[in-house]
Amino acid sequence: MRGAGHRRTRPRTLILAVLAEADGHLTADAVRERAVATSGMDPSTVYRTLALFERLQIVHTLTIGKRVTYGLADHPHAHTVCDGCARVTALRDAELGDLRTLVRRDLAGFAATGIVIRGRCAACRPAPDD
Numbered sequence: 001m002r003g004a005g006h007r008r009t010r011p012r013t014l015i016l017a018v019l020a021e022a023d024g025h026l027t028a029d030a031v032r033e034r035a036v037a038t039s040g041m042d043p044s045t046v047y048r049t050l051a052l053f054e055r056l057q058i059v060h061t062l063t064i065g066k067r068v069t070y071g072l073a074d075h076p077h078a079h080t081v082c083d084g085c086a087r088v089t090a091l092r093d094a095e096l097g098d099l100r101t102l103v104r105r106d107l108a109g110f111a112a113t114g115i116v117i118r119g120r121c122a123a124c125r126p127a128p129d130d
């Protein structure tokens, strides 16, 4: 799909594909890098489209420290955040529905907008002997 027709890829479709492929969250800059590399689209289009997606609730944001990350909002999910490489991965599992129910039940009036599990991914964990 890297032939002459790639410029016809609609920016919205491409940005959705970038986020789907990430299987988690990306900063706007990371989305821009991937989208521009694939299609040569104008960087400002990437930021505009992400802002539009957020308004339409197609994506949701998760702020880690000062980094705003964007992820698909197509399915409820929790997030793991690596304190080493800052990668945000989406966890899509039916059991998360139970967690939301638990929060709703035990904290009346509390509407969970995100579940974040912090830690270190396998690549960032020190070797067992350290």
Ligand SMILES: [Zn+2]
Pocket (backbone or CB within 6 Å): 025, 060, 062, 071, 072, 077, 078, 079, 090
């Ligand atoms: Zn998310």
Ligand SMILES: [Zn+2]
Pocket (backbone or CB within 6 Å): 082, 083, 084, 085, 086, 087, 120, 121, 122, 123, 124
């Ligand atoms: Zn990591």
